[in-house]
Amino acid sequence: MGMVAGEASGDLLASLLLQGLAQQNVAVKAFGIGGERMQQEGFEAQWPSERLAVHGYSWEVLKRVAGLLSIRKELGSQLLHSKPDVFVGVDAPDFNLGLEKRLRDAGLPTVHFVCPSIWAWRPERVHTIRAAVDHVLCLFPFEPALLQSHGIAASFVGHPLANAIPLHTDMQAARSAIGLLPDAPVLALLPGSRSKEIDYLLPRFLQAAAALRAQNPGLQLVLPSVAAQVPRVTRLLQAHGMQAHVRLLPGQSHLALQACDVTLIASGTATLEAALFKKPMVISYAMHPISALLMRRKQLQPWVGLPNILLREMAVPELLQDAATPAALAEAVQQWLDASQSRSVLWQQLQQKLQGLHQSLQANTAEISAHAIQTLVAR
Template sequence: MSFLQNQQPRVAMVAGETSGDLLAGLLLDGMRQQWPQVQSYGIGGSQMQQRGFDAWWPSERLAVHGYSFEVLMRLWDILSIRKQLRGKLLQERPDVFVGIDAPDFNLGLEQDLRASGIKTVHFVCPSIWAWRPERVHKIRAAADHVLCLFPFEPALLARHDIAATYVGHPLAQVIPMEPDRAAARARLGLSADAPVLALLPGSRRAEVQYIAKPFMQAAALLKQEWPNLQVILPAVPALHDKLIALSHELGVAGWLQIVRGQSHDVLAACDCTLIASGTATLEAALFKRPMVISYHMHPWSYKLMQRKQLQPWVGLPNILCSDFVVPELLQNQASPRALADAVAQWLDGSAHACAKINAVQLRFTALHQELCRDTPTLSAHAIQKVLSA
């Protein structure tokens, strides 16, 4: 009798930040359908905990900003957590370990666990097609199987003898093909008639300093041009108070609406978003929203990332469409004035702007259709095969 016919698996998981927590929560939905009594534990956030996950450490302990400088500042704490976690997992001996993104943390851990005989799955193929292609060797040593969000990734991994399954992007299933803008505005208390700009500066603490401030300053410039512009910012709970304080410091608190969470309602409600590069840009694309993608980090981190970048785009929508479908303003280009001018091109109401918006919506609809799969079920079936091997 096979494992799956007489047992409920014990699944260790690590999700390193807000986007990973969301992905892991959807994966847990699929596993709970497959195994109603599945046990899950490790490092996770609120979405995972709502599904019965036992968080030994919260996800935010692993969330860092940048590539090198910021990581070094917190390296001791992160390495200590990984050492403690490794020891606990080697003692607990889960049936499978699933690392959710966070490759700098998870791949080394997976390699150690796999060497000890614990089966390993990595969910979200590291972006070896965008930067750091040498990481493919570490993936091969670390993961028994990789769950891929994008359709071209399994073939790429197969060339390096890495087993993988395309499971679609879970966000494509969660986000409706035709978002209800009016209903979202009603839920948020926004006017149905006045334009709405969404600010999404990221979910990490350092992003408040590097990104949220110029975003708010850009919104202030736009507010001068469009006094009826509604500006809303969905804040992760851990950053809500810091963002409120920053809004008062910059003198924008009187008209900037900061809400706890609700990022999907905010994206559904807005006409345009000024957004930090990351998973949120894909969410905005799935909501078919025009956007300006931006990012700013410590100069040392940026220089290191530039050296390893393989593609001319950094935003996921542009990478997946292989085109600058929406503008990107990075690092020194991301001044408040430049950001405001880029957003204004989506909001000016001209025939040219309307044509561009329609074209973007068509591109993003096609992307949504391509990424829409039953991710929770496909992922659970792939894990089932790993457990049965």
């Protein structure tokens, strides 16, 4: 099986899919582009998933376009030569859909795992999906009907994270594992896994965290990071004088979310992980101003954070671009810290909403995915 997963979120989802297929006794030899988690499941990575990570829109990635196109062309030739039973592209639609079309045109079955967010922005992409993909494995319950209305075969497989993360988790066990004090509040900082995300967001997060520490002297700070970004994160911690106050956790985002009271977090898959851990959060994002303008013009929803999109309401605050000042971020986090400590009505209502969201995303992902892939291969 050929596979391509971009960035940390795709690596996580693909590793869970590989685990699930193995649990279904489906013998899989997988190769292509992937990360550390996939490799732990026996995946053979010709290129690391970080090579696909980009930030922004249009010209910001022009410097890397030639390299990405070269990788896609070379991998496509390898796949056409080796002729795997199926190709599974995990997210990364800008990279994968073009590769999938080439493979499908040559007669190889193609599966796309994670429906591109045509319900949130870029709805015209549905035509590209129809031309490139034999079957889409959808994470959210409403997506198959949308795709099927455009002539695209699709299945709701549940979200692997909804099965991997228990409905109820032990905060104190996580704090003990990290070495945190059991009773002092904990704020998790998750500025994203891409280099540009870290550059744009982490300085603001650290300034907000410094202000929050002044207001809450016992506040404990944790910052998970993918291994490839630890040097960059460390440099920024040093530059802001926060290295002694922030516990850096390489590759331990779930432990950080399990341990925290509140998270200050970049928009993306990590916000769904935070929701599944039932954590109050402040969602933020920032990028080049012109990139933000272009993306905003294509945006179909009034929300950008996955928890808000899925709940169809502004359940947690979103502070984006110019609104994401350190002072505003600190103020929004402080409100959640107060609510978490007092277990206020607001906090209890959020817990109920996130519990319902978690349950709505649960399904036997391994069985449904394995069946869809095996059916496609057999056909």
